[in-house]
Amino acid sequence: MKYLQRNYSLYLMTLPGVLIFFLFSYLPIFGLLMAFQNFSPVKGFIMSEWIGFKHFIDFFEDPYLWRITKNTIAFGVWSLALFPFPVMFALLLNELKFSRYKKIVQSISVFPYFISMVILVGLVRDLLDPTTGVITVFTKLFGWGTVDLLADPAAYRSIFGFSGLWNTIGFNSILYLAAIAGINQEMYESAVIDGAGRFKQMWYITIPSIMPTVVLLFIMQIGGFLASANSTGSDFQRNLLMYNPLTYETADTVGTYVYRAGIEGASASYSTAVNFVFAVVSTALILIANAISKKMGKASFY
Template sequence: MAQHKAVTVPKPSGTSTDTVLNKKRFANLRQYWDLYLIMVPGIVYFLVFKYLPMWGIVIAFKDYSIFAGFNASEWVGLDHFVRLFHDPQFYQVFWNTVIISLYKLFWGFPGPIILALLLNEIRSMFYKRTIQTLAYLPHFLSWIILGGILVNVLSPATGAVNEIMKWLGFEPVFFLADPAWFRSVLVISDIWKEVGWGAIIYLAALAGIDQQQYEAAVMDGAGKWKQLWHVTLPSIKGTIIVLFLLRLGSILDVGFEQIFVLYNSLVYDVADVIETYVYRIGIGQSEFSYSTAVGLLKSVISLVLVVIVNKAVKRTGQEGIY
């Protein structure tokens, strides 16, 4: 039997793989020009407010003067970082940041998951949408408004919470001026503000679960709790992991607006965090270089945490964020 040899057809002269790909990209750009146009504002936003300001990192290595400018300011190297690690106040601020962040992570991260699971079980659309609206509403209010509400509600003289405590026979508590209570107020108020908004992504993930899995579980005799543990949670596990990684990336961001609105000199020892410390030192005392060094260290720590946790997640067989 005759053997057929493969015939190689030469490519037309003047063409290459790169040229073909470039033509496809140009055709794709012409076809979907409106979608690319929508991307422009977002790209401009990140360039102007996220990437260009990174040039300011150089301030951390200089004795910056607003009169001398970036180039003329004296280069001091790591002097500000040495001062940072020898400053006992920084360690107190860093410890407060870690403690408040862990409290919010431990109590606040499961909140949206639990709310989404509960909303998913409501069959009446009227009640479901009503609860969703009420849960989402605080997210759209600034901390200035919510802070005013909390100051009035938690007032030791006329606040509703202390009035109820008096009626039950307890002594009134000045929650916003008591170091023993202030962190609890921060965590609870943060959950109240963001739990509804955080549940949106989990509700979307729950909507994508194949209903045949629940039908099969029912046929196997699984009740609601077993369906939750063996069908629902495994189906949204990937979403939970990704959001957990993103949360770890901002674990040192405890919410400047919230703390700045609510705290006072009586609770500095437990409430002063890196963000408020940077604001007070950088803006209040005009120590721009030192405050930039503190902010840069915080960003580096957050990046290292994300990389480590992402690798750990991948080793368990799950998908990370990159």
């Protein structure tokens, strides 16, 4: 009690965050009951008809199961493949000698993270517009004609992946720059005395020093491997705004499928069951990744 009395102001500052986390992360867990019901908003959670695992069985017999699972995994692979780019960008920014230029580049790179997802997707659509887009101007210049890339299933995943990188590379690099700023400068001074150049300093000091941060964020990235399955994530929002029936073959993920089934198809119970399955898979992935990292002696969450 004496400790709480001394530090009550700190706990008061954390209270809004705790309340938000409880309201939007823990309280909605109660809604998982819908997965085992024929949920009716009129009857509510308690009085709705209980049907057990029927929705789960229907999902595993769904003809679209393979397509949405394959696409969701493909998007997850893309996110892991692009994971090193913010690390490399942070290392390059750290090597810039002119601080003013460094700040300008960092500000420009972070800007897309803070604009509305609707505006960001609108910019992507303008760039790839088959009549007036910048890409179309270049294809016409080289005699390739007009290409509607957003209607091309083969090109969609690449567009989705690199638009996500454009959206997040600046913000994610801040996390690594913060880790770099915490490195003991005496190590660099010793390296200079030993004759190490900038590259060797980066390779033998900077990268090993930030590796715990990189590993922890990589574990989180694995936990978000199925981010496009989450109907509240930014990947889902971007995909929902970018895809169209012509690209369902490679763009339709669990998140968009749940949206169509739950919102457009008014089947909240079925969409909850589908989301629940992939939430369990995501949890398993992050536990496995954490266990492997801990076993290898690397950083881990617990």
